[in-house]
Amino acid sequence: MIEIKNLKKSYLVNGKNSEALKGINLKIEKGQVFGIIGKSGAGKSTLLRCLNLLEIPDEGQIIVEGEDITKFNKRELREYRKNVSMIFQHFNLLSNSNVYKNVAFPLEIAGYKREYIDKRVKELLEIVGLEDKEREYPSNLSGGQKQRVAIARALANNPKILLCDEATSALDPLTTKQILDLLLHLNNKFGLTIVLITHEMDVVERICSHVAVMENGLIVEVGKKDEVFNSP
Ligand code: ADP
Ligand code: ADP
Numbered sequence: 332m333i334e335i336k337n338l339k340k341s342y343l344v345n346g347k348n349s350e351a352l353k354g355i356n357l358k359i360e361k362g363q364v365f366g367i368i369g370k371s372g373a374g375k376s377t378l379l380r381c382l383n384l385l386e387i388p389d390e391g392q393i394i395v396e397g398e399d400i401t402k403f404n405k406r407e408l409r410e411y412r413k414n415v416s417m418i419f420q421h422f423n424l425l426s427n428s429n430v431y432k433n434v435a436f437p438l439e440i441a442g443y444k445r446e447y448i449d450k451r452v453k454e455l456l457e458i459v460g461l462e463d464k465e466r467e468y469p470s471n472l473s474g475g476q477k478q479r480v481a482i483a484r485a486l487a488n489n490p491k492i493l494l495c496d497e498a499t500s501a502l503d504p505l506t507t508k509q510i511l512d513l514l515l516h517l518n519n520k521f522g523l524t525i526v527l528i529t530h531e532m533d534v535v536e537r538i539c540s541h542v543a544v545m546e547n548g549l550i551v552e553v554g555k556k557d558e559v560f561n562s563p
Pocket of ligand 1: 342343350351369370371373375376378
């Protein structure tokens, strides 16, 4: 589904080129829960952000369902991004909008009619277990509830791929478990492909089918979770 070939990305830091990705090769198949683990600064976030072109790679290809997304024009990119959603460590909710409005936002942008938006928002809030929170504002929600709102919003346009950027790193262990269970449920029920980055081994242990270990801009190990963690 996703094939990354020789992906490179540098940042200009104090007038010097600093290589964050030094030639990444990776295949992620449909329906996998793919974890990318590594220390802070390894390049995980840069790699994840390349997958929806929030970061533009300098070199290499990202082939998604047969098409190199790095070659997309604006219109193609807009279409592609409907299929790829992202959730974040700090949720990135609209603080002046209630739960309903937060979830409706991507549907309004996509231009759907009020009636459909209403129906879809209710459906999404049911999926994440927040039916009774429509009128609440983010500041009145727990971290776990905020992440559920973010997940509902991310699912609004029926994406095929969900990118998770340290999505449980701000949550306590019990809430982390609940959010990971929800992600696994979405993977099972909708065949949603999940790519997550984390520095927490427990997260990978809990839900990933496949793992890549990043170090210093490169992937140093990759495979099925059990193979990667049982290798000597
Ligand atoms: P990770 O997610 O594994 O912590 P990042 O992808 O955030 O790693 O960072 C990889 C490297 O790229 C780090 O050295 C980081 O400081 C650098 N970097 C990331 N984003 C930027 C940026 N916008 N400008 C300059 N350097 C950056
Ligand atoms: P996190 O730990 O949540 O990944 P960071 O502090 O690493 O957050 O990054 C926050 C933002 O700053 C990101 O958009 C990242 O791309 C950017 N960034 C990271 N490292 C650098 C850097 N060395 N110089 C400039 N921007 C950076």
